[in-house]
Amino acid sequence: MSKLKIEDLTLIFGKEKEEALSLLKEGKSKAEILEQTGCTIAVKEANFEIEKGEFFVIMGLSGSGKSSLLRCLNRLIEPTSGKVVLDQLNITSLTDKELQEVRRKEMAMVFQKFGLLPHRSVVENVAFGLELQQVPEAEREEKAKTVIELVGLKGYENQPTEALSGGMQQRVGLARALANEPEILLMDEAFSALDPLIRTQMQEELIDLQKTMHKTIVFITHDLDEAIRLGDRIAIMKDGEIIQIGTPEEILTNPATDYVSSFVEKVDRKSIITAASLMFEKPTVAIAGKDGVEGSLRKMRVSGLTTLPAVSVDKEFLGFVYLRDLLEIKSKGHHVIAKAIRSDIPVAYPETTVEQMLPFIAENGRAVPIVDRDNNKLLGIVAQTSLLIETTGTSWENVTGNAIDHLQNEII
Numbered sequence: 308m309s310k311l312k313i314e315d316l317t318l319i320f321g322k323e324k325e326e327a328l329s330l331l332k333e334g335k336s337k338a339e340i341l342e343q344t345g346c347t348i349a350v351k352e353a354n355f356e357i358e359k360g361e362f363f364v365i366m367g368l369s370g371s372g373k374s375s376l377l378r379c380l381n382r383l384i385e386p387t388s389g390k391v392v393l394d395q396l397n398i399t400s401l402t403d404k405e406l407q408e409v410r411r412k413e414m415a416m417v418f419q420k421f422g423l424l425p426h427r428s429v430v431e432n433v434a435f436g437l438e439l440q441q442v443p444e445a446e447r448e449e450k451a452k453t454v455i456e457l458v459g460l461k462g463y464e465n466q467p468t469e470a471l472s473g474g475m476q477q478r479v480g481l482a483r484a485l486a487n488e489p490e491i492l493l494m495d496e497a498f499s500a501l502d503p504l505i506r507t508q509m510q511e512e513l514i515d516l517q518k519t520m521h522k523t524i525v526f527i528t529h530d531l532d533e534a535i536r537l538g539d540r541i542a543i544m545k546d547g548e549i550i551q552i553g554t555p556e557e558i559l560t561n562p563a564t565d566y567v568s569s570f571v572e573k574v575d576r577k578s579i580i581t582a583a584s585l586m587f588e589k590p591t592v593a594i595a596g597k598d599g600v601e602g603s604l605r606k607m608r609v610s611g612l613t614t615l616p617a618v619s620v621d622k623e624f625l626g627f628v629y630l631r632d633l634l635e636i637k638s639k640g641h642h643v644i645a646k647a648i649r650s651d652i653p654v655a656y657p658e659t660t661v662e663q664m665l666p667f668i669a670e671n672g673r674a675v676p677i678v679d680r681d682n683n684k685l686l687g688i689v690a691q692t693s694l695l696i697e698t699t700g701t702s703w704e705n706v707t708g709n710a711i712d713h714l715q716n717e718i719i
């Protein structure tokens with residue numbers, strides 16, 4: 308189990324660190340401290356944990372402190388104060404020798420500018436770290452070949468890396484990091500120098516790799532789309548400070564500050580927002596075997612709705628009942644709602660995205676029932692208007708008048 312814990316980590320560049328640190332504790336801003344002391348607050352009091360196997364992305368504009376924070380994790384830069392703890396091991400108090408061991412076995416770094424030896428072959432570059440550790444040649448070639456295959460470079464083993472494209476060079480960088488079989492990969496803008504197409508491809512491959520290898524990945528990017536595509540969770544940095552940590556969906560649906568909002572405005576939400584965050588959880592329902600025709604009609608009257616989801620007494624979703632159908636069976640003398648339940652209603656699950664629910668708009672002209680995948684119990688409903696609003700990219704603040712009336716009518 309390797310869990311990374313970052314406790315109150317601060318990194319200050321400049322001579323007057325002590326003074327800068329105490330100004331920081333007084334609540335002075337990065338700009339004020341720079342002016343008074345000439346010191347740069349690169350990372351300010353970062354506190355967070357990264358779970359084993361997590362794909363953790365640190366996102367922020369250039370100069371926000373991402374690289375500084377990442378480099379403090381393996382002490383390529385010494386933090387000014389605070390702690391980095393890996394499981395029970397306090398990284399910040401290790402001797403140089405112990406630290407080397409940790410860097411070798413636990414954490415490996417992949418850089419934006421690859422950092423390869425240009426004249427050496429792919430296999431020599433990948434095995435370079437092992438060579439420094441005096442791993443016997445046969446063994447290191449063996450290990451190198453395994454990871455070279457893993458990153459899709461089989462057949463290129465003997466090419467000098469300078470002959471390779473950017474994408475391929477970054478694969479070599481990745482293979483070199485993987486050769487030591489580290490638990491944690493630290494990746495600093497590893498894909499930022501690549502062409503968009505190659506970049507997308509590398510992102511997908513990295514996701515696949517992580518699924519099979521279960522590495523913990525700390526990945527830096529200045530690109531929100533990349534962060535959303537890759538991250539289990541994203542930490543957003545501004546001026547050295549982590550201003551929000553959350554899943555992509557949490558960040559999109561609940562941005563912590565105006566700064567985060569302005570970032571997420573441009574993101575294509577359809578493929579990220581799920582039913583779980585849009586659904587209305589306690590809809591009025593007609594309970595088959597309990598409410599009966601009369602009871603269901605009464606519920607419709609009270610709620611002002613003409614359609615209700617029908618559920619069994621143990622909340623299993625059965626379908627929808629419509630006012631006109633209830634009135635019709637009532638006129639025929641029926642007392643139970645069974646005959647009025649329309650059961651051919653497509654359902655979605657909490658993890659279904661808005662994009663995947665779009666076909667439902669055309670299909671039943673009504674709210675989308677959200678059920679538990681395992682037992683078909685009704686968890687809530689997503690109103691069509693919510694789907695339309697997400698699809699058109701209108702922000703909720705701009706939804707007015709008619710749309711709100713419509714929405715209220717539709718929430719059943």
Ligand SMILES: Nc1ncnc2c1ncn2[C@@H]1O[C@H](COP(=O)(O)OP(=O)(O)O)[C@@H](O)[C@H]1O
Nearest residue numbers: 320347349367368369370371372373374375376
């Ligand atoms: N070696 C350094 N000496 C002084 N200031 C630095 C140094 N490295 C980075 N900085 C400053 O620290 C801040 C954070 O930089 P950095 O971590 O490189 O940001 P990012 O990776 O998000 O672009 C910036 O204000 C930058 O100018």
Ligand SMILES: [Mg+2]
Nearest residue numbers: 373374375496
């Ligand atoms: Mg950087």
